[in-house]
Amino acid sequence: MAEPTAHTRPLTRSLDPLPGESLGGYLLRLSHRLRLSPIQLARRIGTAAPSATRLGRRLLLDLDVDGFARVTHLSSDEARSLTLVPWQHRYPPIARALRRPVSGSRDDWLFNDLPRYCPQCLASDGSPIQQDHGGSWRKFWHLPIAFVCPDHRVFLQHRCPQPHELTRAITDLITQTADTTLQPAQCRLPAVGQSRSQGRTVPSCGVRLDQLDQFEHGGGLRPDPPMLNTQLRILNHLGPGCPPGDAVSYFSDLRVLVALLCVSWPLGQELIPPGARDAVAAHIRVLGAGQRQAHDQPPRDPTATAGTLTAAASLREAPHLRGLLNQHTQAVRNGPPSRIPWTYVFERHSSNCSALVRQAAAPSVRSYRRTGPRGTRIPDRTGSYRPEHIPAFLEERWYQEHLAPLQIDAEAKSVRRLAAVLLVQQASGRARGDAADFLGINPAGGQFAATSTLLRWLRDGQDAFNAALHNLAEELDRGTNPTNYQLRREVLRDWSLPSETWNEIITRLPPAPGPVRPNLDDRVRQEASAFVWAYATCGEPLFAPRHIEADQPPDTRQTWRQRRANTWFQLSRPDALNHYAA
Incomplete structure (x- = not known):
């Protein structure tokens, strides 16, 4: 483009711009x-x-x-x-x-x-x-x-x-x-x-x-009130009265939702004002005949534009947006979520979308834009609970209120681990294995993964599980003074009960009846240390640091591992024997 220079003389006559003129x-x-x-x-x-x-x-x-x-x-x-x-x-x-x-x-x-x-x-x-x-x-x-x-x-x-x-x-x-x-x-x-x-x-x-x-204005068709209101809202988001960040989110939301409506058509056609449905259908036929699999293309016809943007604005304001997005995604799913055409659009623009749309879409597509070499992605949730507020083993109250009603108690341990990992993933954008590492769960052993029984249940109950997890995440968003479980894990990383403290504890135990004396050696001190660690961090003894055990010879460590499960059963059973209760 040529640029006016100092030698370009001003015009002798000019004009004042009209309002909004291009x-x-x-x-x-x-x-x-x-x-x-x-x-x-x-x-x-x-x-x-x-x-x-x-x-x-x-x-x-x-x-x-x-x-x-x-x-x-x-x-x-x-x-x-x-x-x-x-x-x-x-x-x-x-x-x-x-x-x-x-x-x-x-x-x-x-x-x-x-x-x-x-x-x-x-x-x-x-x-x-x-x-x-x-x-x-x-x-x-x-x-x-x-x-x-x-x-x-x-x-x-x-x-x-x-x-x-x-x-x-x-x-x-x-x-x-x-x-x-x-x-x-x-x-x-x-x-x-x-x-x-x-x-x-x-x-x-x-x-x-x-x-x-x-002109006949589209065969006599005039914009109905929802169309007019949508256009006015769009203009308001371009004006100085709307914060720029809100405008960016609003336009990005409309763009990805228009793409979803086009991909899943005719599902959602009831959201299109009746007078615009034929124009929208014609636009979608053009998209289907071309190579734009992502359907990220606005209509040429203003009437079709009115229909798609008004429908997208209505969908965005729907009270059950997460369920609706899942319904539209399921309607076109014929493979992994990342292969659904709409996810290409969502992945490109999700970083600009509102938290409302990102959180609603994430359970359906599980697709985030990569931002780092280890696969870190834009998190689902920003400005709310943080990864450090999630315990490695979901709190009992959280589980009982949100996940236990799903009636998968036989898999409670697997559910509590998986839910904790997913909550960290949503807040951090980490890959699932990295989220498990953050919580101190060993991904190499797969302990964070769902069992085969839970996976079979999730095939039919995924929507209910996602809904329960979403409700729990919203509760955490509203929380004040959350516990920093990651700080507790870090503080206790190199900790175990000192011998002096252990001796002080066991000397205060009531005498055990009978001639047999209970074993209160270093093995039990190790399990007691794990018990305290799990209580403080809301974790599982399986993942507690084992510094006392690490100092033992290999055959001793093997013996201790074989007896670990029985000791933990005695410590954690609701009707613990007097000795273990003490």
């Missing part, structure tokens, strides 16, 4: 006022190189704002407002395009394939300047999330009333840039029967796009 619309009106073609004006003000013959849409991102402002007698803020740059911290495709070189891959959600417009906005509002040069081509219309004019409550148009045969997207900011005869509201496509490939001298269509009697 750079392309401003150049059309200004060229009309100065009786220049758009490309002559662009060269004159340094927006295009002297040899340029076209104006690409990248000008909406790459405009030299200060130079343009100086030549056109605008303030820098006015010039910048003509571009998409003010929305870069709100609408993710704009931010990605600004980071990406001009030759970078195209984001389908950055620009519409065909220009959208409201005929009533293009018509004059009666003011002298608009009577002479027309109304505003708004920059919002460039985005695929624009489908309704909220001022006039009509669907945007995306075609000329004349039957042009368009086989590819229009990527120019202004077409037919050399034509000096056109008013800003006239169609700049080649005349019917002509082709753009024939060069710049092809006659333009010239049909006035601001004359309402040419």
